[in-house]
Amino acid sequence: MGGHAGQGEFTTLGETVTRTGGVIQTGPFGSQLHASDYTLLGTPLIMPINLGDNEVIEAGISRIGDKDVRRLRRHALREGDIVFSRRGDVGRRSIIQEGQAGWLCGTGCLAARFGARRTEVNPEYVAHYLGSRPAQAWLQDHAVGGTMPNLNTAILSALPIRLPARPYQDVVVAMLEDAQAAVEHVRILIAKKQAIKQGLMQQLLAGSTRLPGFAGAWGEVHLGEISAPITKGATPTTYGFSWESSGIPFLRSECVSEHGLDMRRSVFISPAANHALRRSQIADGDILMTITGYVGRVVRLVNVGEANINQHIARVRIEDGRFDSGYVYHYLSQRSMREYYESIVTGQAYPQISLAQVRNTKIPAIPFDEQRAITAALDDADGEMDLLRQRLAKAQHVKKGVMQELLTGRTRLPAQGDAEA
Numbered sequence: 001m002g003g004h005a006g007q008g009e010f011t012t013l014g015e016t017v018t019r020t021g022g023v024i025q026t027g028p029f030g031s032q033l034h035a036s037d038y039t040l041l042g043t044p045l046i047m048p049i050n051l052g053d054n055e056v057i058e059a060g061i062s063r064i065g066d067k068d069v070r071r072l073r074r075h076a077l078r079e080g081d082i083v084f085s086r087r088g089d090v091g092r093r094s095i096i097q098e099g100q101a102g103w104l105c106g107t108g109c110l111a112a113r114f115g116a117r118r119t120e121v122n123p124e125y126v127a128h129y130l131g132s133r134p135a136q137a138w139l140q141d142h143a144v145g146g147t148m149p150n151l152n153t154a155i156l157s158a159l160p161i162r163l164p165a166r167p168y169q170d171v172v173v174a175m176l177e178d179a180q181a182a183v184e185h186v187r188i189l190i191a192k193k194q195a196i197k198q199g200l201m202q203q204l205l206a207g208s209t210r211l212p213g214f215a216g217a218w219g220e221v222h223l224g225e226i227s228a229p230i231t232k233g234a235t236p237t238t239y240g241f242s243w244e245s246s247g248i249p250f251l252r253s254e255c256v257s258e259h260g261l262d263m264r265r266s267v268f269i270s271p272a273a274n275h276a277l278r279r280s281q282i283a284d285g286d287i288l289m290t291i292t293g294y295v296g297r298v299v300r301l302v303n304v305g306e307a308n309i310n311q312h313i314a315r316v317r318i319e320d321g322r323f324d325s326g327y328v329y330h331y332l333s334q335r336s337m338r339e340y341y342e343s344i345v346t347g348q349a350y351p352q353i354s355l356a357q358v359r360n361t362k363i364p365a366i367p368f369d370e371q372r373a374i375t376a377a378l379d380d381a382d383g384e385m386d387l388l389r390q391r392l393a394k395a396q397h398v399k400k401g402v403m404q405e406l407l408t409g410r411t412r413l414p415a416q417g418d419a420e421a
Contacts, residue, residue: 014157021115024153027105028072035349038062043069045106048085051092054127060294075105080123082112087150090143091136095127110156125169128176129161132407172406179399186392193388197381198335204374205331214370224359226320233280233309241273248274253290253312256297280308287316287329292352296341300329314358322368326375331363
């Protein structure tokens, strides 16, 4: 192999995969899988929504039965394979771990399936390299399609990568694993704090524990009784507008995460389109709930500015002066509420709940002062979580910095001499 060990040769993903005896292929076509094929139990099917930053997001993953697994066996994945999103956020990819071997590459994905001849190639290194700035920029620049970027096997095969000698690849992977360990440590702290908060929520919002100074019986109301009309956002195709490179944010269901509003996943529309979509506009204090896909995710809007939502999000705007929007938000964000919504969904391939089901959600009616006290206690817990998430972001930033230095050859490790030997 030519090139310096720390810098390596420039090759392509296709050549690298071929070198191992592997192949790059698309997942099954949509016509090969129907809503009736999905099961509650069975073999996981990795879809674009399950792709994270070199990890598979297992929450809510789709599954199929043994008969369909045999029918689609050519799409079975092996340890070290890399799965890509074929459309939309084309930079997302996940590497398959040992316990995920046998899972299937799903519709809307591509897979780089490495073969057995891996003497010169560490798939973990390749997966990390594909998250580097040069690789991510190349994918964005070469994806086809104006409205929604798309990849195909030819584009993915042509993706340039820098491939140093195998020993150097292994050293880089080890260093990045250490950086990832620091990230995972903070994630564990966040999970513990989240568990404590969930316990506190369950006690306060179920009335099993009352804050000092509060007593008396609780009542009950439907969410639709205390809010403005609960509506969902607009369907883009109805109005025929196109996405813009900048402008007014248009929020998709992916923007409503378990940890708040993720504006990075929004797209943009023009001021004229924003005017046409008045009924889908949102404001500070609104509560947003996903009603399609990962149903029941909620977020409370603070300093959001001008923005719109799409048809997969419901807008709840509390107008009854007897209810605090923060209290309603915390009640809806309980894990038990998410589980409730998941239990009443319709559709397996595309789970959804109706606006009527959202309106009929029962909310405990308690004194306003007690609502405010509960909100304050849970907001404090959220504040502690936010600090931990900031710490996590710093750890991730450090890891990303290490990645860019090592994967682009700007920093050469002391071990490079050994790698060249």
